[in-house]
Amino acid sequence: MPPIATLREATLTFGADKKYATFDRTGRLLFYTEPGLAIRRGLDHRMVESTESPSGRSYRDMSEAEKKALIEAVRGGIHLQLSVNGVADRLHRKLEQIEAWTPEQLALDHDKFYSLYRPINILPPDQYRSLVVQVAEGCSYNRCLFCDFYRDRPFHIKSDQELSAHLEGIRAFFGERLIDRSGVFLGDGNALVIPTLRLLTFLQKMKQELPPALFQSGIATFMDTFSLERKSLEELRILRDAGMQAVYVGFETGADSLRELLRKQGTAQEALSAMTTLKQAGYQLAVIILVGAGGREFADRHVNDTLSILAKLPLQRGDLIYLSPFVEPVHTGYTETATSAGLEALPEAKLNEEYEFLRQALQSMHPEAKVTRYSILQHLY
Numbered sequence: 501m502p503p504i505a506t507l508r509e510a511t512l513t514f515g516a517d518k519k520y521a522t523f524d525r526t527g528r529l530l531f532y533t534e535p536g537l538a539i540r541r542g543l544d545h546r547m548v549e550s551t552e553s554p555s556g557r558s559y560r561d562m563s564e565a566e567k568k569a570l571i572e573a574v575r576g577g578i579h580l581q582l583s584v585n586g587v588a589d590r591l592h593r594k595l596e597q598i599e600a601w602t603p604e605q606l607a608l609d610h611d612k613f614y615s616l617y618r619p620i621n622i623l624p625p626d627q628y629r630s631l632v633v634q635v636a637e638g639c640s641y642n643r644c645l646f647c648d649f650y651r652d653r654p655f656h657i658k659s660d661q662e663l664s665a666h667l668e669g670i671r672a673f674f675g676e677r678l679i680d681r682s683g684v685f686l687g688d689g690n691a692l693v694i695p696t697l698r699l700l701t702f703l704q705k706m707k708q709e710l711p712p713a714l715f716q717s718g719i720a721t722f723m724d725t726f727s728l729e730r731k732s733l734e735e736l737r738i739l740r741d742a743g744m745q746a747v748y749v750g751f752e753t754g755a756d757s758l759r760e761l762l763r764k765q766g767t768a769q770e771a772l773s774a775m776t777t778l779k780q781a782g783y784q785l786a787v788i789i790l791v792g793a794g795g796r797e798f799a800d801r802h803v804n805d806t807l808s809i810l811a812k813l814p815l816q817r818g819d820l821i822y823l824s825p826f827v828e829p830v831h832t833g834y835t836e837t838a839t840s841a842g843l844e845a846l847p848e849a850k851l852n853e854e855y856e857f858l859r860q861a862l863q864s865m866h867p868e869a870k871v872t873r874y875s876i877l878q879h880l881y
C-alpha cells in the first residue's frame with residue numbers, strides 16, 4: 501500500500517500499512533500508532549507507549565534505546581519517500597524537515613525543557629494542549645496522603661524576575677509551536693493561593709509577554725478547597741475578570757472520615773461551600789473524585805457521601821466531573837497508613853463497578869455537566 505500523507509497547518513501525519521506517525525509544525529515526532537499500540541512523545545522527549553489488552557489499557561515509559569529505534573524506523577520511512585519522484589514541493593520540504601530530527605537532536609529537548617520547568621507531573625486531560633506557566637512551584641499544603649505529585653519540591657511563588665525569565669524561556673523553547681497551544685494553565689498544585697494582587701500582576705505580565713491568542717480560551721488552574729477560603733468572593737470575581745476562567749478542584753470524596761484518613765484538609769461541607777463560591781464568582785468548575793479511595797472499608801460511605809454533597813453543587817454546561825481511579829502513591833506513607841487501618845484495596849472489577857455507578861448517578865444528577873474519566877497514568881505534557 502502506498503504511504504499516505506496528511507498535511508495540515510500544524511501537523512503532518514505520514515505512514516502506510518496501518519502504521520502512522522504524526523509530527524508537529526517543526527517536524528518533531530508527536531504520535532506513533534500501529535494496531536493495538538499508541539506512542540506519544542512529550543515536550544521533554546519522554547515517550548509513553550500505551551497498549552490495549554483484554555484487561556484494559558496499560559501505559560509504560562519507553563527506554564532511551566526503544567525511543568531511538570522508533571525514531572530511526574520512522575526516519576527510514578521518511579527517507580524512502582524522499583527518494584520518490586513527484587512528491588509535491590510543500591510535502592517534500594516538510595519531510596526533509598522531519599528527517600533532519602535525529603534521535604540525538606530530539607533528545608536535547610529533555611534538558612531544554614527541564615532548564616525551564618519543574619516536572620509537570622499532572623494536568624487535567626482537557627488541558628494537555630494548554631501552555632503551562634509555573635507561576636508557583638509545588639503545593640502550599642503538600643501533605644495529602646494520596647498525592648505525590650509535588651513531594652520533590654518546596655512550595656515557592658515566583659518573583660517578578662523569575663516569572664519574566666520563565667516566560668522568556670517559554671517563548672524560546674516553544675518558538676513557532678507556541679501558536680499550537682490553546683489556553684494557559686497555571687502551575688503547580690494550587691496557584692490560587694497566591695495573594696490576589698500578586699496574582700493579578702502575574703496575569704498582566706503573562707498577557708504582555710505571550711501571544712494574545714493563548715488567552716482566548718481563558719486561564720485555568722488546580723486549586724484545593726481548604727485554602728480557597730483565603731479568597732473572598734469579590735477577589736475571585738476580580739481574578740475572573742482578569743482572565744481566570746476554570747478551576748480544577750480536588751474534592752476527592754464526600755466522606756469526612758475518609759478525607760481525614762487521606763489527610764485532606766477541611767470537611768466535605770466546607771469543600772462544597774468553596775466550590776459553590778467559585779460558581780458564584782463565575783468560574784467553570786472541574787470537580788475531581790477519587791474512585792476506589794479507601795478500598796472496601798470505605799466504599800459505601802465514599803459513594804453515598806460523595807453523591808449527597810455533589811447533589812448540592814450548582815453545576816452547569818461547561819463544568820466537569822472527573823472520576824479518577826485511585827492509584828496508590830509510592831512515597832507518601834499511604835501504604836503504611838492503609839495497612840494499619842486495615843484497608844483492603846478494591847479489586848479492579850469492583851473499582852470499575854464503582855466508577856460506572858458514580859458515572860451514571862452523577863450524569864443523571866448533573867445532565868449539563870460532563871462526567872468523564874481522569875486517568876493519571878496516561879499523563880504526558
Ligand code: SF4
Nearest residue numbers: 639642643644647689
Ligand atoms: S492533592 Fe492538591 S492539596 Fe493535596 S497535596 Fe496534592 S496538590 Fe496539594
